[in-house]
Amino acid sequence: MLSVPDIVRRLDLASGTIEGCPTTERRLSDLRGVFADSDAYESALQQQDPLIYRVSTIQEGTGQGELHCGLGVLMPGRVGSEYFMTKGHLHSWRPAAEFYIGLKGRGIMLLETDVGNDSVWCNLLPESLVHVPGNTAHRTVNIGDEPLVYIGIYPSDAGHDYSTLTARNFRLVVVAGSHGPKVIRRTDFPAHRLP
Amino acid sequence: MLSVPDIVRRLDLASGTIEGCPTTERRLSDLRGVFADSDAYESALQQQDPLIYRVSTIQEGTGQGELHCGLGVLMPGRVGSEYFMTKGHLHSWRPAAEFYIGLKGRGIMLLETDVGNDSVWCNLLPESLVHVPGNTAHRTVNIGDEPLVYIGIYPSDAGHDYSTLTARNFRLVVVAGSHGPKVIRRTDFPAHRLP
Numbered sequence: 001m002l003s004v005p006d007i008v009r010r011l012d013l014a015s016g017t018i019e020g021c022p023t024t025e026r027r028l029s030d031l032r033g034v035f036a037d038s039d040a041y042e043s044a045l046q047q048q049d050p051l052i053y054r055v056s057t058i059q060e061g062t063g064q065g066e067l068h069c070g071l072g073v074l075m076p077g078r079v080g081s082e083y084f085m086t087k088g089h090l091h092s093w094r095p096a097a098e099f100y101i102g103l104k105g106r107g108i109m110l111l112e113t114d115v116g117n118d119s120v121w122c123n124l125l126p127e128s129l130v131h132v133p134g135n136t137a138h139r140t141v142n143i144g145d146e147p148l149v150y151i152g153i154y155p156s157d158a159g160h161d162y163s164t165l166t167a168r169n170f171r172l173v174v175v176a177g178s179h180g181p182k183v184i185r186r187t188d189f190p191a192h193r194l195p
Numbered sequence: 196m197l198s199v200p201d202i203v204r205r206l207d208l209a210s211g212t213i214e215g216c217p218t219t220e221r222r223l224s225d226l227r228g229v230f231a232d233s234d235a236y237e238s239a240l241q242q243q244d245p246l247i248y249r250v251s252t253i254q255e256g257t258g259q260g261e262l263h264c265g266l267g268v269l270m271p272g273r274v275g276s277e278y279f280m281t282k283g284h285l286h287s288w289r290p291a292a293e294f295y296i297g298l299k300g301r302g303i304m305l306l307e308t309d310v311g312n313d314s315v316w317c318n319l320l321p322e323s324l325v326h327v328p329g330n331t332a333h334r335t336v337n338i339g340d341e342p343l344v345y346i347g348i349y350p351s352d353a354g355h356d357y358s359t360l361t362a363r364n365f366r367l368v369v370v371a372g373s374h375g376p377k378v379i380r381r382t383d384f385p386a387h388r389l390p
Contacts, residue, residue, distance in 0.1 A: 001313050002306055002331065008317040009324045018324065058326060064259075065290030065329050065350055095260030099348050101296060111197055118196050122203040129204045129213065129346075131253060134260050136197065151324075153294050153348045155260055 006060060013104055013149050016073025017056040025054045026087065028079070033166055034087055036173050036189045040080025051075060052084050053140075059156070066156035074107065074140055074148040081175040083108075088139030088170060090114055092159030095134040101151045102126045106144030108183065110172050112137045114164070119171045121183045124150055137165055141174045143181040201255060208299055208344050211268025212251040220249045221282065223274070228361055229282055231368050231384045235275030246270060247279050248335075254351070261351035269302065269335055269343040276370040283334030283365055285309055287354030290329040296346045297321045301339030303378065305367050307332045309359070314366045316378045319345060332360055336369045338376040 010019045017023050028041075029049045035041045053074040061067060077084045091098070094114055107124035114135045124130055124140060132138045142148040173186050205214045212218050223236075224244045230236045248269040256262060272279045286293070289309055302319035309330045319325055319335060327333045337343040368381050 002308065002315040002328075004315050004317050007306065007315065007326055007328075008304075008319075009326070011322045011324060013322060058324065060326065061292050061328055063290065063329075065286075065288060065292055065353075067262075067292045067294055067326075067348070067350070069294050069324060069326070091260075093260060095258065097256050097260055097262045097351075099262055099264050101346060109203075111202065113197065120197040120199050120202065122199050124203075127206045127208060129206060129253065129264060131202055131204070131255065131262075131264070133197070133202075133256055134258075151296060153262070155262070155350065156292075158260075 009058060011071055016054045016071060016147065016149055018058060018071050021056045021058055023054055023056040026052050028052055031087060034085065035079045035082050036186055037080040037082060044079050050077070053086055061156050064157065067153055068156045070152045072140065072150050072152065074142040076142050076145050076147065078176060083141050083143050083174050083176065083181065085141040085174070086139050087162050088137060088165050090137045090161040090164050091154065092161045093155070093157050096155045096158035097134045098132040098138065098152050098154040100124060100130040100132065102128050103149040103151065105142060105146050105148035107148040107150065108141045108143055108174050108181065110139040110141065110170050112170055116168060116171065121172055124148070137170065139170055143174060204253060206266055211249045211266060211342065211344060213253060213266050216251050216253055218249055218251040221247050223247055226282060229280065230274045230277050231381055232275040232277060239274050245272070248281055256351050259352065262348055263351045265347045267335065267345050267347065269337040271337050271340050271342065273371060278336050278338050278369050278371065278376065280336040280369070281334055282357050283332055283360050285332045285356040285359050286349065287356045288350070288352050291350045291353035292329045293327040293333065293347050293349040295319060295325040295327065297323050298344040298346065300337060300341050300343035302343040302345065303336045303338055303369050303376065305334040305336065305365050307365055311363060311366065316367055319343070332365065334365055338369060
């Protein structure tokens with residue numbers, strides 16, 4: 001039977017949670033290998049282990065045709081010249097697409113084909129939608145001064161594959177430049193490393 | 196290959212359109228049989244044929260795992276005592292779920308099992324999510340004074356079945372009462388009909 005408490009959920013954009021739903025937190029210590037500048041990462045981690053992002057999920061539906069939803073909040077900040085970012089993932093079921101909807105803050109999404117032969121970036125802003133096609137790895141980056149808040153909706157069967165990207169990482173990196181954020185190739189990273 | 200113009204889209208919440216995407220409009224004349232008060236409907240239609248709602252869609256992905264997205268804007272107004280509403284639909288592929296995200300305005304969603312043996316209503320408000328499970332008919336109603344704007348995301352294979360609901364209509368009706376909007380059973384409608 002249909003149950004209203006399970007059907008409608010309030011989003012708490014301040015905390016980045018969905019009422020009554022499970023929440024996962026990732027701290028800096030969970031993100032080893034994510035940042036290009038591993039020296040800056042280890043140095044930052046010696047100082048403190050801040051919350052980097054939190055995802056609250058609605059995962060009640062199961063099976064073909066059903067959908068899951070996540071509310072993400074990614075904190076502002078940097079490790080060296082690199083803005084705080086999510087681990088990024090592929091879907092375990094590769095054909096599974098995802099829609100992202102920007103709610104607050106200024107972000108960038110990095111998208112990369114599953115085989116790593118094509119990479120693009122795009123803005124993730126309030127009142128905009130990002131369509132992540134199937135077979136596409138995706139990572140979110142906060143380039144603003146406030147928490148970046150967004151929703152992601154994906155097939156319930158999608159699953160999360162983090163290991164493929166942990167092994168090779170994304171080809172693009174978002175760094176603070178003298179004229180604001182810029183997206184560079186990982187292979188070009190050392191030349192842009194801040195002192 | 197990944198193409199940024201196809202990946203990120205700006206939402207125009209004022210017009211209820213998504214940049215570069217097809218838009219469907221429904222006028223009062225498209226909604227014969229939707230309102231319980233058929234006399235009020237025919238009378239209103241003799242006066243004018245206003246726009247009731249507009250849906251702009253992203254439908255690029257196809258096949259299992261892919262998703263489509265619609266931005267809906269439902270105008271404020273009434274036909275007799277009944278608030279403007281969408282036709283409502285089931286998905287042709289019955290297991291297909293949908294997530295609705297309220298962006299602007301005050302709405303109500305009517306949900307009903309495909310076989311019509313259970314009906315519920317819930318609010319559709321900014322900063323809230325509605326999960327429409329598979330096998331569930333859904334209709335949106337604008338109970339406010341401004342356009343109701345929302346996003347719906349659903350499997351690309353969902354399809355739209357309007358005919359099942361055209362034949363039987365939803366069991367619940369949302370009417371303007373003396374103390375504001377109220378949801379009644381269709382079978383109770385005449386007692387609540389405004390003069």
